[in-house]
Amino acid sequence: MNRLTTPFGSHQLTRFPEDPRDRLRAWDAADEYLLRHLAAGTGERPPVELDGQITVLGDRWGTLVTALAAHRPVQITDSSLAHEATRLNLARAGVPEADVRLLTTQDAPPERIDVLLVRVPKSLALLEDQLHRLAPHLHADTVVVGTGMVKDIHTSTLRLFERIVGPTRTSLAEKKARLIFATPGPQAAREAAAPGPWPLTYTLDEDSGVASGLTAVNEAGVFCADRLDIGTRFLLQHFPQRTGAARIVDLGCGNGVVGTAAALAEPGAEVIFTDESYQAVASAQATYRANVPEGDRKAEFLVGDGLAGVPDGSVDLVLNNPPFHSHQATTEATAMRMFAQARQALRPGGELWVVGNRHLGYHVRLRRLFGNSQLVASDPKFVVLRAVKQAPAPKDRPAGE
Known part of the structure; x- marks a missing residue:
């Protein structure tokens, strides 16, 4: 089990199922970069006001929602193992599970999203599907920040944010991780009216x-x-x-x-x-x-x-x-x-x-x-x-x- 120290506190975190022989951590540099940015800003970008409804998409092992539990975030994930890891990590942190709302990628998203944090998935198709589902719930002032390792963020990734959410920029890389900043525009409303490509x-x-x-x-x-x-x-x-x-x-x-x-x-x-x-x-x-x-x-x-x-x-x-x-x-x-x-x-x-x-x-x-x-x-x-x-x-x- 490893300990992650962030501006939002220090937590012991693990994957699920737990295996003492498994040396893989429950977080990486992309999670750390996002949490630092939320608290202190990044370059020309100011810190994020964590007010209103916070939705975290693709949080792999509950790292992000455990760190942000005081703000009562919603977690959306395709992985039941990620949900189980989240429950264990919240309990380890002394956080009541009720403080974090756990949703699946098949559930209806929150009606209004004020802060959307996206852990970029390996699957571009899953990212497209989920951004399409979430677009109707964004508004002009929604803060959208994505994070991922540089090797996982491609031109096609940025184009998806640009097409579905709005104007998109990236941060400088730190420890081989990068942030994505997207500003909701009128295309989000148009995307909401169009049929999704899946299944x-x-x-x-x-x-x-x-x-x-x-x-x-x-x-x-x-x-x-x-x-x-x-x-x-x-x-x-x-x-x-x-x-x-x-x-x-x-x-x-x-x-x-x-x-x-x-x-x-x-x-x-x-x-x-x-x-x-x-x-x-x-x-x-x-x-x-x-x-x-x-x-x-x-x-x-x-x-x-x-x-x-x-x-x-x-x-x-x-x-x-x-x-x-x-x-x-x-x-x-x-x-x-x-x-x-x-x-x-x-x-x-x-x-x-x-x-x-x-x-x-x-x-x-x-x-x-x-x-x-x-x-x-x-x-x-x-x-x-x-x-x-x-x-x-x-x-x-x-x-x-």
């Missing part, structure tokens, strides 16, 4: 295995929003055949194509779609409903920490295309957590099917965790692996029984 809907082509011909629906920010990613395509081309599974999980479901294909392949099975992203689960719901007849629907949609809400030993089949990045940091921690959760949730004899880049060596991790790992299919880039949960070994009976 996108498309039909999967004939090279999509068991999902060929299905309709995919993608909200902004969901991985490979305008096409099927090649890893998922490879899994669908080598899909489990009629396993008879009664309960199936699409773990890290994204747009839900994998789980929807499983629902159609196993009529009568209950399918659980789970992801930490609110945008992803909304996409999965829309994809499922677009393809599965109403009378045949038997699904559950969960936003949260993987399979944390699924009872142990209650699942027959888990399908997984794990990410290997966490906010642009390459890490296998998320995949390892997913594999461990899958083992807990599976019944004895239940199966985990994983697609991943072959260089990641998931077969070694699965063999250690499950005691077995079978190569189902491979090409120069990907592998599909199958691991089976073994029944516990019978206990020896005491002598004399």
Whole structure:
């Protein structure tokens, strides 16, 4: 756990889920730069009067709203893990959770926003979608300040602020971080009247295995929003055949194509779609409903920490295309957590099917965790692996029984 000292106080902050081996901090130089600017100004820009309704978009682990909790901000995020981290960090700071309003990217935003602070996301599409949703709630005097690392702020990023919010300028870089200043103009009102570009809907082509011909629906920010990613395509081309599974999980479901294909392949099975992203689960719901007849629907949609809400030993089949990045940091921690959760949730004899880049060596991790790992299919880039949960070994009976 690390301590962040800002003009608004000093706080111990952590990511979620907490892992003592994880050396990644819950903040970076972009968060620090923004908080310094709010308190003291930056160059020719004066400090920000933190009056009225303050909205913080994309606060990754609750760093910004924890620091600004005295001003009762609203947090808007696509990440349920960010919400959990925020709750923990607020509690650690002695701040009642009620002092900060936690919203998702799918919720209605505050009616009036006086200060909008934007932590620039990796996804330009998500930024576009959220600025479009927030534009109607800005007014001529709204202060809009974005922040991000220099490598994440591109000309296209600034053009979005310019087009949706108004005239946009940037600060000088400090510690490889930069601020964005946008002044709401008449285009914000025009943007509010125009239909948003999301979600996108498309039909999967004939090279999509068991999902060929299905309709995919993608909200902004969901991985490979305008096409099927090649890893998922490879899994669908080598899909489990009629396993008879009664309960199936699409773990890290994204747009839900994998789980929807499983629902159609196993009529009568209950399918659980789970992801930490609110945008992803909304996409999965829309994809499922677009393809599965109403009378045949038997699904559950969960936003949260993987399979944390699924009872142990209650699942027959888990399908997984794990990410290997966490906010642009390459890490296998998320995949390892997913594999461990899958083992807990599976019944004895239940199966985990994983697609991943072959260089990641998931077969070694699965063999250690499950005691077995079978190569189902491979090409120069990907592998599909199958691991089976073994029944516990019978206990020896005491002598004399």
